Amino acid sequence: MTDFSAGAAWVKGRVVPIGEASIGVLDWGLTHSDATYDVVPVWRGGFFRLDDYLDRFMASMAAVRLDVGLDRGQIRAALIEMVAASGLRDAYVAMVALRGSPLIPGTRDPRYCANHFIGWCVPYVNIIPPARIAEGVRVYIPDDIHRIPEDCVNPRAKNYHWGDFTQGLFAAKDRDCDTTLLTDHAGNVTEGPGFNVFAIFGNRVVTPDRGVLEGLTRRTVLEICADKGYQIEVRALPLHELLEADEVFLSTSSGGVVPVAQVNDTRYGNAAPGPKGMAIRESYFDWMLRPDLRLEVVYAN
Numbered sequence: 001m002t003d004f005s006a007g008a009a010w011v012k013g014r015v016v017p018i019g020e021a022s023i024g025v026l027d028w029g030l031t032h033s034d035a036t037y038d039v040v041p042v043w044r045g046g047f048f049r050l051d052d053y054l055d056r057f058m059a060s061m062a063a064v065r066l067d068v069g070l071d072r073g074q075i076r077a078a079l080i081e082m083v084a085a086s087g088l089r090d091a092y093v094a095m096v097a098l099r100g101s102p103l104i105p106g107t108r109d110p111r112y113c114a115n116h117f118i119g120w121c122v123p124y125v126n127i128i129p130p131a132r133i134a135e136g137v138r139v140y141i142p143d144d145i146h147r148i149p150e151d152c153v154n155p156r157a158k159n160y161h162w163g164d165f166t167q168g169l170f171a172a173k174d175r176d177c178d179t180t181l182l183t184d185h186a187g188n189v190t191e192g193p194g195f196n197v198f199a200i201f202g203n204r205v206v207t208p209d210r211g212v213l214e215g216l217t218r219r220t221v222l223e224i225c226a227d228k229g230y231q232i233e234v235r236a237l238p239l240h241e242l243l244e245a246d247e248v249f250l251s252t253s254s255g256g257v258v259p260v261a262q263v264n265d266t267r268y269g270n271a272a273p274g275p276k277g278m279a280i281r282e283s284y285f286d287w288m289l290r291p292d293l294r295l296e297v298v299y300a301n
């Protein structure tokens with residue numbers, strides 16, 4: 001039997017072990033970061049909000065003019081087939097659309113590239129190890145690295161333009177922090193490598209409206225917060241305001257809701273995860289099991 005324990009990939013209609021999947025060295029997905037992608041979680045044997053993730057992926061492909069020759073139903077079926085074959089019950093499931101290799105050697109005309117689709121899945125990823133939450137997650141916001149402006153790269157079409165994040169991560173690791181969060185050139189907080197950010201002030205919860213991917217976890221969190229009776233503000237969030245919050249947390253499909261204990265020199269509470277953030281985290285994992293938001297996978301074994 002094929003070993004999919006490290007993950008599986010869907011390539012041209014075949015499901016293969018993740019280690020066997022590859023792309024060509026001339027693919028603009030590699031040479032120009034010319035790709036868009038999405039990541040949907042599988043949790044306890046079922047996809048969470050699969051149709052919402054597919055909607056976002058289809059919108060991203062349209063935004064960057066990628067046509068992979070598969071419709072929404074075919075992409076959906078490919079992901080389900082791949083996860084069922086993989087046997088993974090908790091998974092990070094990626095769908096990727098790439099510009100592909102030029103059909104005319106050396107051309108710079110993006111119309112003449114063979115766009116294509118690849119799916120892949122690996123065991124569930126936590127971008128911050130859950131054990132770090134109790135220890136106190138620390139975030140570093142550099143003042144000399146900013147998020148790419150949204151009129152340069154559209155952050156709503158999920159992309160691999162991570163040069164800013166990677167430099168931010170090195171700066172964070174140099175300071176013994178868990179991760180980085182970037183501001184825009186106007187001093188507003190945007191997002192980090194793989195997550196959105198929220199600030200809590202009493203009964204108000206604030207998350208940035210600009211320079212960000214409209215995270216699906218962010219959407220779930222906004223719904224959870226509405227349910228809990230929070231007043232919700234989706235607007236510019238200046239850095240100085242984030243530093244004055246009662247609590248701060250991150251939202252991501254790769255780990256859910258992650259309360260933060262410290263940003264730069266500012267400690268929230270006693271530098272421990274905040275009680276409101278922890279309650280929202282708990283609700284998020286409850287919502288991941290809501291039958292109306294799930295698609296159960298039928299596994300072969």
Ligand code: PLP
Binds near residue numbers: 039217252253
């Ligand atoms: N922002 C960026 C840049 C991301 O890459 C991600 C997810 O990978 C997010 C935000 C969070 O989005 P979601 O909650 O849909 O995972």
